[in-house]
C-alpha cells in the first residue's frame with residue numbers, strides 16, 4: 346500500500362511512522378510513504394501557503410493553488426487509483442470499519458490542514474472524503490493523518506507477527522472492546538492473574554475473554570453493543586457474569 350501525505354510538516358508524519366509496527370511494515374515494503382509540502386509549490390518570495398479569510402474572523406486559511414499543485418504531484422507519483430482524504434473535525438468519524446476499508450485500497454493521499462483550515466473550493470474539487478479522529482480541534486491535521494497511517498498499516502498482511510492479534514484487538518471483527526491482558530508475574534502486590542488464564546484450557550480461556558469483552562463493552566461503551574442482537578452463547582456468558590455479580 347502507498348500513502349502520500351500533503352502537509353506543511355511532512356517530516357512529522359515520517360517520524361511518527363518510523364517506529365514499531367508501522368516502521369517494520371515500511372521496512373518490509375508492505376507500506377510506502379511520501380510527503381509533499383505545499384510550500385514547495387507556492388509562488389513568490391514568501392512562498393505563501395495561507396491568507397486571511399474573506400468575511401473576516403480570526404486565523405488564516407490555506408490557499409488553493411499550493412495545495413492543488415502538491416496534490417497533483419502526489420497523484421502523479423504512482424499510477425494506482427487513489428482516494429484523497431482531508432483530515433478535519435468536519436469529517437465523518439474514523440472507525441475501525443473505515444480503517445479496514447482504507448487498508449484494502451492500493452493508495453491513499455492524506456491532506457493535512459493547518460490554521461483555520463483549507464479553502465472550501467479546493468475541498469469540493471479535490472477531496473473524496475473528510476475524516477475526523479475525534480470531536481476536538483488540533484493545531485494541524487498531521488496527528489490525525491498519523492493515526493490513519495498507523496491504524497491502516499497494522500492491517501497490512503504480514504505487518505503483525507501474529508495475525509491473530511489484529512483480530513483480537515478492540516473493534517476488530519465484531520466491534521467489542523478488547524478483553525484485559527496479563528503477563529508475568531502471576532502474583533504481584535497489585536493482584537493475581539485470573540486463574541482461568543493459567544489453566545491451559547483454551548476453550549475456557551476463550552469464553553472468559555469473550556465474557557470480559559462483552560461486559561467491558563456494556564459497561565464502558567453501551568453505544569457499541571445491541572444486547573438484543575447478541576447470539577445465544579453471548580447472552581449465556583452475560584447471564585453467567587451477572588449471576589456471579591449477584592445480578
Ligand SMILES: Nc1nonc1C(=O)N[C@@H]1CC[C@H](O)C1
Nearest residue numbers: 432433458459477478483485489
Ligand atoms: N479532530 C480532527 N480530526 O482530523 N483533523 C482534526 C483537526 O482537528 N484538524 C485541525 C482543525 C484545523 C486545523 O487545520 C487542523
